[in-house]
Amino acid sequence: MTKIFALKGKIQNYAWGGKQYIPNLLGITPENKPYAEYWLGAHVNAPSVVKSETGSVNLDTFLNNNLEESLGTKVANQFGRLPFLFKVLDVNDMLSIQVHPTKAEAEKGFKRENELGIPLTAPHRNYKDDNHKPEIMVALSEFWLLHGFLTEDKLRKVLNSVPEFTEFLPVFDTEGYLGLYRTVMEQTEEETNRILKPLVDRILPLYKKGELSKSDPAYWAAKAIYTSDDEAIDKGIYSIYFFNIVKVEKGEAVFQDAGIPHAYLEGQNMELMANSDNVLRGGLTPKHVDVPELLKHVTFEATVPNILKGEAQSDGLERIYKSPAPDFELSQIKLSNNDVYTSTSSSAQILMVLEGGVELSEEKENVISLSKGKSALILASCKYVITAKSSAIIFKATAPEV
Template sequence: MSNRKLFYLDGKVQHYAWGGFTYIPALLGLPPAEQPSAEYWMGAHQSAPSKINGQLLNEYIAAQPEEALGKAAAARFGQLPYLFKILDVKDMLSIQVHPTKAEAEKGFARENAAGIPLNASNRNYKDDNHKPEIMVALSEFWLLHGFLPENKLKEVLRTVPEFKALAPVFEQEGYFGLYKKVMEMPQDEVNTVLRPLAERVLPAYEAGQLEKKDPAFWAGRAIANDPEGMKRLDRGIFSIYFFNIVYASPGEAVFQDAGIPHAYLEGQNAELMANSDNVLRGGLTPKHIDVEELLKHTRFEAVHPHILKGEPIHNGQEQLYRTPAPDFVISTILLKPGDVYEHTATAPETWIVMDGEAVAKGSAELPLRKGQSVFAAFGERYSITAEKQTVIFKAAIP
């Protein structure tokens, strides 16, 4: 394998309860699954590493870091710094915040010292890395992203009758005070505050009278999908009203930095993040919620959502989505039949073919079709020749 740097990559399907049943199997050419297929992981994260040539990708990189990653990336990161995924979001994900690098290192060391097993349900830190991430929509996509600007949040607290009592909290204590209040509120009080709202929005949701840009739509869906129903209302419903509801059409992207609270609501996307699985949750989930840790890492500030459209590079054959993250960059390669894309990998690259047929030639020759993934190690010179209209998503390091 020594001189070869271009491989098919076998990723790992993750079966989380919120995923759809058909999108990922159809992409990968697999029969429909009995259980939901939520995410397809392409990477070297220790909990679900991909394989190349029958070898685990993390082991291949660990055996020859400079050859696989390049000197600079090997020195800076010591591992593949990103994790690439395809997501199929059928039901809303939990509201979540990701820690900074420094805080992840501290939290991981603290939980290790406390002897909390890595797979324990009350574990916050699965590794010592930060987790900025970018998603590119593959369908119409809806998400929650950061706190509403002040005037919009004041309007919500003024016009939603159940939230009027919270308006003075926001006036006096700002974003932090408001969020702390609802996250620390005893469950009985959460039920008392939210029940009239639930009784109002659920019938409207079930009758199909609400639009997706209206927080009542997602509150209605959260209640309709919750096995506890009206008995134990989820405090994440407050966040649906306090955060920006963002719509991205196919090809549009959203970047989430450390500390920005967010939740995916519906649709399919290609997601690229730092190589981490650290999540601090804030609701819409039966999983562990550590409110103290969540409040410590959330950025309590107005967020004005910024939709990234991508910029053309490589003579227009590629759309690049720039972010401040040093760990990763995502781009889309769009080729017409007969087009040839030529490149030298200045960093380890991971590709997935979303559509079409092509042939990649470098240190190996790989026919490509929809659903196939490829790993190109540092320094690989290759060409991709399209036989049909072809769309490839590519992860790399900036």
């Protein structure tokens, strides 16, 4: 049985996406619309397409036809499906402030909303599936994001130094992170506008004149206001000031587990996550924001961002970005002309070529040529070889060996 296949993903045209990066990567002519994400996986909302001898078939259907042989016995028994979703992201405008539920909470929330008869496509639906959504990203450019609450001393400094926020100091002193965040998230629209309007009036002229740096929360707060069509001021502005602003360089990674509030701000990345689309939002979005549900899932403690460099492997070609998630493992393979990478898959893998061109072969048979923007599926227990035809960068998604 053939174990390597060409794979084609699905584009997602969310409003925050850029216009050029993903079309350039995929070699397609851009239309006048945003290209936010390119999905490689078997999620029912946008399954990739496998190209086989018998024609094209959706990846979820393809794997379900022979789950154990495709995924390997351990992964098939543990997850019952491809456990990860692989994406390329181009973040032009800020994503929503968000948090992801634990596996147990996702199962409960999904069951509850099903029993209430809320359609999966309903805009007020919180849980699209029964899975958790830990995720890891590797920057493909300079990348900016919000990630977890500031440490107490840094947050107290923000509350002291931003005149509009000093009234929240007693709340933080007596009720901590939860009390502070609940206070601002439960404000009425009028209250939010009263507090934030003077802040916006101060920072927007500075933003327009290019006088704010990206390490300053005022830059991102002003950008959010400047690019919004909404007359009401978004409560997400508070999160920009209360969370860590993190700059990640190309090739560096950040892992985000359940409960860590976060938002992507700008740049391109490869993202690998559990096979889920569960997002609880806290602002900077026209989509549904359910404050009580959000507050149930946020980890209300300080986060010190951990930027991962990845672990170089003994072959000198692969760098693995390890995380605590049992669902996935992400690695980067860098090849020079004529370099040869060999591996044996313990479970299903997806490859995505970011630069250059390679040949993928299964024990020197069944050769697939992969150029920039192309991807492939490798099934479990496959001994394969990647040969570089030029300098190449490949990202590989798999389930970690158990």
